[in-house]
Amino acid sequence: MKKGRLKEIALDGVIRQNPTFRLVLGTCPTLALTTAAASCLGMGAAVTFVLICSNVIISLLRNVIPDKVRIPCFIVIIASFVTLVRMFMQAYIPDLYATLGVFLPLIVVNCIILGRAEGFASHNPVGESALDGLFMGIGFTLALTAMGIFREVLAYGTIFGSDLWTGPVIGVDPQTGATAYGPKFTIGFFGSNAGAFLTYALFIAVFSAIYNAVERKAHKKAARKASLAAAAVAVEEVQNAQ
Amino acid sequence: MLNNLLVSVGFNPEPLDVFAIIIAGLLSNNIILVQFLGICPFLGVSKKPGSALGMGLAVTAVMVITCVVTYPIFTYILVPLGIEYLEIVVFILVIAALVQMLEMILKKFSPGLYSALGIYLPLVTTNCAILGIAEKVIAYTVVDGVITMTYTLTSAVLQGLFYGLGFTLAIVLLAGMRQKVDKLNIPKSLKGFPITMITACFMAMAFYVFTLLK
Numbered sequence: 001m002k003k004g005r006l007k008e009i010a011l012d013g014v015i016r017q018n019p020t021f022r023l024v025l026g027t028c029p030t031l032a033l034t035t036a037a038a039s040c041l042g043m044g045a046a047v048t049f050v051l052i053c054s055n056v057i058i059s060l061l062r063n064v065i066p067d068k069v070r071i072p073c074f075i076v077i078i079a080s081f082v083t084l085v086r087m088f089m090q091a092y093i094p095d096l097y098a099t100l101g102v103f104l105p106l107i108v109v110n111c112i113i114l115g116r117a118e119g120f121a122s123h124n125p126v127g128e129s130a131l132d133g134l135f136m137g138i139g140f141t142l143a144l145t146a147m148g149i150f151r152e153v154l155a156y157g158t159i160f161g162s163d164l165w166t167g168p169v170i171g172v173d174p175q176t177g178a179t180a181y182g183p184k185f186t187i188g189f190f191g192s193n194a195g196a197f198l199t200y201a202l203f204i205a206v207f208s209a210i211y212n213a214v215e216r217k218a219h220k221k222a223a224r225k226a227s228l229a230a231a232a233v234a235v236e237e238v239q240n241a242q
Numbered sequence: 243m244l245n246n247l248l249v250s251v252g253f254n255p256e257p258l259d260v261f262a263i264i265i266a267g268l269l270s271n272n273i274i275l276v277q278f279l280g281i282c283p284f285l286g287v288s289k290k291p292g293s294a295l296g297m298g299l300a301v302t303a304v305m306v307i308t309c310v311v312t313y314p315i316f317t318y319i320l321v322p323l324g325i326e327y328l329e330i331v332v333f334i335l336v337i338a339a340l341v342q343m344l345e346m347i348l349k350k351f352s353p354g355l356y357s358a359l360g361i362y363l364p365l366v367t368t369n370c371a372i373l374g375i376a377e378k379v380i381a382y383t384v385v386d387g388v389i390t391m392t393y394t395l396t397s398a399v400l401q402g403l404f405y406g407l408g409f410t411l412a413i414v415l416l417a418g419m420r421q422k423v424d425k426l427n428i429p430k431s432l433k434g435f436p437i438t439m440i441t442a443c444f445m446a447m448a449f450y451v452f453t454l455l456k
Contacts, residue, residue, distance in 0.1 A: 024435050027285065028370050032278035072338055075368075079331040087327060102279075102374055105330045109370045111282060192450060193275060197443035201436040209431040 001127055009128065013135025020143035021207040025111040029103045030144055031196040037160050040148035042096040044141025046089070046104065050081045051113055052133035055121040059129035062122050074117045075108065082107045112140060143203075151199055155191030157184045260400065267404025269452035273371055274412040275445055276453060280371030284413055285438050287362065289424075294417035298410025300362040301371060302403065307340055308333075308376050309402030313395050316380045321389050333376050341367045375405050412449075416442060 019025045026047070033039050057077050058065075065073045086104050089097040097104065107113065116136055121129040149159060157164050167182040189195045271277060274284050280301070287297040312333050320326050345363045348356040366372060379398035382389050393401070419441050428437055 024285070025282070027281040028278050031281060072335070075334050075338060076331060079334050083327060083330050086330070102377055105377055106279075106370045106374055108330055108334050109368045109373050111368065114368060192446070193278070194443045194446035194450065196278070197439045197446055201432075201439035201443065204439070205429075205431045205436040212431065 001125075005128065006131065009131050010135045013132060013137075014139040014142065015211070017136075018139045018143060018207070019112045019115075019136055020140055020147075021204050022211070023112075023115070024204065025115055026140065027200070028106065029110070030147065031193075031200060032103060033100065034144060034147040034151050034196060034199065035155065035191050036099070037145055037148035037152050039096065039099045040144040041141065042093070043100060043103065044137065044144050046085050046100070047107055047110065047112065047140055048134065048137025049085060050078060050107055051116060051137045052130055053081045054078045054113060054117055055129040055133035056126055058117045058121040059124060059126045065122075070122065071114075071118075074114060074122075078113055078117070079108045112136060147199055147203055150203075151190045151195065154187045155189070155195065157186045263397065263400050264404050265452075265455060267401060267406075268408045268411055269449065270455045271405075272408045272412055272449055272452070273375070273405045274409060275442070275449040277374070279374040280369050280409060283362075283365060283369055283371075284409075284416065284442070285435060287365070288413050288417040288420055288438070291414055291417040291421070293362075294413045295410065296359050297362045297365070298406075298413050300359045300366055301369060301409050302406030303359075304337070304341055304344065304363070304366045305372055305375055305402040305406040305409075306399060307344065308337055308372055309379055309398045311340060312336055312376045313379060313398045317391060326389075329377070329380070330373075333373060337372055337376070338367050371405075371409055375402055412445065415445060419445075 015022075017023055020030055029043050029047075033043050054074070054077050058074060061073075061077075082105060085107070086097075089100070089104065116132060120132045124132070153159055153164060165184065167184040169179055170182045171180050172178070173180050190199060267273075273279050274281065283297055283301070288294045315332065315336065316326070316329060320329060320332065341363055345356075345360060348360065348363075379393055379401055381392040383392065384390075416438070420438060423437060423441050426437075432440075
């Protein structure tokens, strides 16, 4: 692998081609599962695992699979790994299995995975494909978890399931002596379906605004450097002429 | 009344409530705005009402045929053989083959319909709404190792039809709104996906009222 390729793949996966905020792929689990940050981490881990495995296998078989039937082949490879993940979760993490529900088998038709198989793994060597899968997965997980934390905090006042704040004290339980709390102040809208769309829209807008600002700055810097260099050349030419 | 009609033509929809399926499929359990399945075409193919309608009808057709085919495959092949865990692999292959076949049949027998729906059919294969519904209608309970299906075949097919029509309803409504919204003067970073999602946000709020119908 060429030097600097790792950095490029990592930057592409997490920022420049972030599957959730830049490419807007795999929107269904993003909207449906971001009500709780913990299930976002679980979904992200499952998708990352399937991405790495399918990228590796597809990259290994890239010279064997005939071009005409490549999409069905890719889908079968992906479906096998999804079945593996599903059986593993059902056996060892039943809580997460129940939370993810139908969105676990639906990883098969998640456009991120087929998109990376088609766009990267089918014409790149194994090592790079594995790294691409890893960083795309990390980009997806980070994006999902950020949205999950945002919605969970606003809608339920919790983070990864533990309370961030409590309601006002309304008295003391005479029998147990425990303090009784009133209802929490939360914005339930963000837990609803409409809140999911709004949160996603805001995250994409803010992400692309920041991204474009940084890009513009980098462009300006490069342009300034180029113009300085041109000026230096011009000065040199004038001096040489004299 | 619809139940009586179905019985008279030979279907036995008991204990199935057709009216409940219609309301759930179109409104209270709308596949896009309540269940969050099939969001990619919902955001991607909703620029014009005409193409949105084409996409919606293609999804509905494939969804009905998928339910007709996958339900018997699951109950009469996978369950007796004890290989239910292969459902994802089998279903996705069946859906891909069905879409391909539908495309070929339409091309041969109905070029007019093909030119209207044809371009949307390949997109339907990787649409999670189809696989999601195929997974939903084969819901089952296991008691003492015996698998009992939750829905009958008739119910499964009707659900496929009305969830598909619910998809069409949502995508056509969004396309109608986007005709106006896309012309507005809005901040640059909100253009494209974000403003479409904010529009969908208002639709989801409206559909939230229907979820109280249950």
